[in-house]
Amino acid sequence: MLNPLTNDFVEKLSAMLPDKALRLATPADVEEPRGRYIGLGTHVATPSTVEEVSKIITACNAARIGVIPFGGGTGLVGGQVAPQGPLPLILSLERMTQIRATYPQENVLIAEAGAILANVQSAAQAVDRLFPLSLASEGSCRIGGNLATNAGGLNVLRYGNTRDLCLGLEVVLPSGQIWNGLTRLRKDNTGFDLRNLMIGSEGALGVITAAALKLYPRPAENGTGVFVVEDPTAALALLNLAQTIAPSEVSAFELIHKTGLEFLSEKLPDVRQPFENKPEWMVLIDLGTARGRDPDALLERLFEEGHAAGLISDGAIAQNEAQRRQFWEVRERIPQANKAIGSIVSHDVSLPLGSIAAFVTEGLARLAKLGDMRVNCFGHLGDGNLHFNAFPARGRDRHEYDAIRDDIQRCVHDLVSEMGGSISAEHGIGRLKAKDLAHYGDPGKLAAMRAIKTALDPNGIMNPGAVIGSLNV
Template sequence: MRSVGDTIEAKLRAALPDAVFRPLTPAYLEEPRGLFHGAGGLLLAPGSVDEVSVILRICNDARTPVVPYGGGTGLVGGQVMQDAQPVILSLERMTRIRAVHPSENVLVAETGVLLADVQSAAENANRLFPLSLASEGSCRIGGCLSTNAGGVNVLRYGTARDLCLGVEAVLPDGTIHHGLKRLRKDNTGYDLRALLCGAEGTLGVITAASLRLFPRPVRTGTALLSVRDPAAALDLLAIAQAQLGQGISAFELIKGTGLEFLSEAKLSGPQPFSETPGWSVLIDLGLGPSDDPEEALLTLFESAQSANLVSDGVIAQSQSQRTALWKLREEIPLANKAIGAISSHDISLPLSEIPAFLTRADDTLAALGPYRVNTFGHLGDGNLHYNVFPPAGDDKATHMPKRDAIRRAVYDLVADHGGSFSAEHGVGRLKTEELARYADSARLAAMRAIKQALDPNGIMNPGVIFPRD
């Protein structure tokens, strides 16, 4: 494999319009956590699927690595190559909403459209595109699909892969896959859509997608309820599902540490409880026109209180109050960044295993040092962010030598409870060792065979999912 050089650049310039070539600024060589730094390369921003095809064909013939680049918001280093100078293939110019079919609940978007703009296009058609992330104003839909992004609404609507009906994509040799179908049922062999969604740019480049839309909830409601412990939160979820069914859009677990961090970092406004609860749950509802969300949440609170699951609660009485409650949850990652984590873990577990895991993990961490743990995340689908911080007043750099031991201890416990070390951020370059350690050997062999079959020259995002040889 060869880094991009003058010869390859000359071939690309001869085959592509000048608009494709962009100055390579430092932003394309960095990632949000500062763990990976690119070594340079050639930045290309194609404007069409045909131009993507030309780029991959030339790079494949020359065995030049290609790193697909969406919004650059990924947290596992998938967008930054450190050990070579690749072609950085940015999708920032492919930003058309190609079609909206309200009667079918389908929207067709190019891969460079910002997630927030997909949401807006759906709203303009009186529909909902439910994928919602903290980075939705800067992440692009192609990156969301390539990493199979999750977010807060997975409980009701599923992951990015579940929201995708078909893809147009370019395979590593430049072949265009015309799979941009709008079908709910298509039982015609292997599902390349599902394979490319979540492949993190290692099997090709998604250039457009047919996305599922939904009716917009007519009435919405939000509540923050103080719960006894994580086990009580799960019991509350069971009661909520029995009473509200598919009306639950989000069900978020928040440890008291997260609310304390908001105050410590001087974020958010006044908190809703006079005393910070040890655990709380943020519930979001989307209901029909004949349903009263405030009444439904009050009934839920009363049922949970009778069962000794909750001790206090706040039910939003207006959109501004609803926004304020969600702001608490959305600013926890900002508070985490301000405090400075020693090690962050994006994990998923079977729901019934969560209480036992949290107890064991906290005990294990206590044996390693006097660390603070902030646990929060999407309890409804089993996805938690289990993040470890230094004691108050300590600098995290003092504790970084224990980072690897902390990661191993957490991930060993996750595996022991039948969970995953990567719930929604992907493997990227950060977690290749974990994949090799924890994944089933048959699955790894099948994944390697697929990679070899579709990308025999290994040009697509080398070092992501599988470490470079």
């Protein structure tokens, strides 16, 4: 059993840490973006070195006090807030924000876990390199949180998830021991892959304090096109075609449904839409090309070949950077429109690429049986990642659906599970989906996860309640 944080313990911590390394929690420390959880009011430790983190974790482990690692607080599954249980300590990385070093010739950058993602991007840009991780909250999320949740975002198709962008880690293990795995190596086969085990473990196996990150050459030019497609099947065929015309240059391939465009018109009418008549389905394609490769010429070729193959009925290619921003705004502001409409329930699922079309058809049919609702289906088609979100019918309120909210979610997740998909493609498990993981997860994997958690964190102090629930409940 965990013990609650006490004033005595806080004083003890305070005595072993420098000034300012402990403070009371503010609302920003205990609220999360979707407002589903309010964390317990408690103390926040704000260490500035890995040694301080080690001291804090060692003390918490000895006293069996829970620790909630905290990055930018932008997670969408409640991994960063503990609304119940014995009072934990919040461990915020907010003062570990240094870019420790950049190695442009090696395409490597070393950042502390508290560095804001946008600052990591800027540090890469300052040495004429690209750090490709990009997502809506990049102005406030921290790289440690991105790593802990294996964040996805807009460039996964080309550059991979966050785990694919990491070469090495510095981690404080639940015992308080420091693992210095901050290598810049592209190849290292010395033992079990602790790096990937820590990445995506959502703070349940240790605290990431720094990372060696991969950089890339900056594309010489970018081009963006929007194309009208008949359905997700045509969209997938178009993706395959794009990958033969510009392999390794397709950096985003986003699917957008008419519902999203309608939400934009309804709630954000200032967003300029690319087609006068809203198409049932459209895709947004972004290319980042090598020196001497004209992205617009490639997009034109894609349009011509896609049109000839019957995959595309209409399209537009951005003629300048302003228009490119305009096209992207359509995709990027859909979440904001969704929020303004007010979803009944949202889903972050992934499917095998070949099953997406069937999933959409079947998913819409099954949801229609549950009630009159609108579904906004959009997402990173190239990664098989859809946000399949249910909204009230026009004129109705989301709370009218409270009684069937869980049924809707179960319906979608059951279908995802039947089709070999994932109930959490890029947001993680956190607290929101811990029960779903227990329900849908493979028993062999769950058994292994529990064994690993118990082995590395026998007292269950790290982010108790997250991912696999609490060991001590």
